[in-house]
Amino acid sequence: MKPPYDLRRLRPWELALTGLALCAPLLLPLAWQASPAFVGAAIAQDMQEADTSRLVSVGGAVTEIVYALGEEERLVGRDSTSVYPEAAMKLPDVGYMRQLSAEGVMAINPSAIIAVEGSGPPETLTVLENADIPFRMVPETYDRSGILTKIRTVGDFLGVPEKAADLAGKVEADLDAAIADAAGRPESERKRVLFILSMQDGKILASGSGTAADAIIALSGAINATSAFPGYKALSDEAIIEAKPDVVLMMTRSGGHAATDDELFAHPALSLTPAAKTQAAIRMDGLHLLGFGPRTAGAVRELNAAIYGKNPNASQ
Numbered sequence: 028m029k030p031p032y033d034l035r036r037l038r039p040w041e042l043a044l045t046g047l048a049l050c051a052p053l054l055l056p057l058a059w060q061a062s063p064a065f066v067g068a069a070i071a072q073d074m075q076e077a078d079t080s081r082l083v084s085v086g087g088a089v090t091e092i093v094y095a096l097g098e099e100e101r102l103v104g105r106d107s108t109s110v111y112p113e114a115a116m117k118l119p120d121v122g123y124m125r126q127l128s129a130e131g132v133m134a135i136n137p138s139a140i141i142a143v144e145g146s147g148p149p150e151t152l153t154v155l156e157n158a159d160i161p162f163r164m165v166p167e168t169y170d171r172s173g174i175l176t177k178i179r180t181v182g183d184f185l186g187v188p189e190k191a192a193d194l195a196g197k198v199e200a201d202l203d204a205a206i207a208d209a210a211g212r213p214e215s216e217r218k219r220v221l222f223i224l225s226m227q228d229g230k231i232l233a234s235g236s237g238t239a240a241d242a243i244i245a246l247s248g249a250i251n252a253t254s255a256f257p258g259y260k261a262l263s264d265e266a267i268i269e270a271k272p273d274v275v276l277m278m279t280r281s282g283g284h285a286a287t288d289d290e291l292f293a294h295p296a297l298s299l300t301p302a303a304k305t306q307a308a309i310r311m312d313g314l315h316l317l318g319f320g321p322r323t324a325g326a327v328r329e330l331n332a333a334i335y336g337k338n339p340n341a342s343q
Contacts, residue, residue, distance in 0.1 A: 077161035079139040079185050083132055085124050086143025088174075088320030089165050090115055092181045093141075095321045096190045104135045106146075111314055111322075129154035141184055143167050143177075167319075169242035171202050174319050194321070201324040209248030209331045218334055219252040220244045221272035221302065224259055226286060229294065231262045233270075239317040244276070246323075247330040267296035274334055275302045278313035309333045 083104040084090040090109035093099055099114065106124045109115050121131045124146045132140065132155060140155055144167040156162045163184045165177050175195045182191020222240035224232045234240035235256040244251045252270040253262065262270075275291060292303040302308070311333075315326050 077139050077163075077184065077186075079141075079161070081136065081138040082185075083121060083135065083137040083140045084109060085121070085127065085141070085146045086165065086167075087111065087314040088177060088318040089141055089143050089181060091314075091318065091320045091322070092178055092194075093185070095178075095194055096182060096185065096187060098185050098187060098190075101185065103137060104132070108314065127151045127155075129158075133158065139163070139184070141165060141181065169237075169239045169319055171199070171206065174202065174321070174323055175199055177320065198321050198324070202327075205324040205327040205331075206246055209246060209327055212248040212335070217248060217250050218273040219271055219301075220249045220274045220276050220334065221252045221267075221270055221300075222276045224278075226291070226294065231267060231294070231297075232259055233262050233267075234259055239319060240276070242319070243316060243323075243326060243330060246327050247334065249274070249330075249334055262296075264296035267294075268299050270300070272300050272302045273305075274307040274309060276309045276311070276330075278316065279310045280313075 079101055081103045082101040084093055084102060085106040087108040087110065090105050091111055093102060094112055094115065102118055104119045104121050105115055106127070107120050107122060108124050119135050122128060124143065126148065127146060129151045137160060139161040141163045143165045146152065165180045167173065175198065178195045178198060179191050182188050222234040222244065224234060233253045234251065235258055236251070236254045237257045238259065241251045241254060252272040275297070288306055288308050291308055292298055292306060297303055309330070311329065315322055316330070
């Protein structure tokens, strides 16, 4: 048997190299934790190397961004909230973003999946993330920075960060101008807006704080009349009357979910609000209003004009 190697005979550089090799398993985890810039660069490289030639996009704003980047030829599927631009409607529909089935998504043989935060259900996401297909979750926050983060995240995943930077710059400038126009309105002149998600069976489901509706109302220079609670909540008649909305805001809907102004203000509680006296009801496309994507500056301007009337000094 060959005798064990005598470490005392190692030259200094050999001893140092041996020590580094022995310590590497202990040092690497610490380096990983201590170098977020390195980690971020590694993740970005991995995302750029993902095969996104057959992409499924989940989330209306995410799909809009893919088109705005000029990368729509990669798309082979989209979810049912991805209704803009019109060309997206020709793609196979994998279902509603919060009720996805793994089988439905996998059936179109995607090479990559990108989904907005909030997509689900969790068990479906677990299956998709474990399917050995590149999967990217896009953060969702209802503010200016959130929109820009979405654009950059999509661009990085598709390997076109330069295009994303250019688009983000244009969207940022447009957003800043629209928000500045709306922010110039004095607090004393700001109207109270009640966003109604649905009023099925006479029950009004309204938006509280922390929602996309709450955020777009604020960006448009108005006040959410029901911001005292988080999320969405069914309101009592007393709560509706106490909210004193000057304007009712709803998404444009069809079929049994639609309601005419007469039906809306015939509601016993709504009929007693300032909004009923002026028949002030606004309806806007849901994705345009609440998507927080590339067109949000336009939504801010449109909502501001609908609430207050056209501002001749607003940026175009």
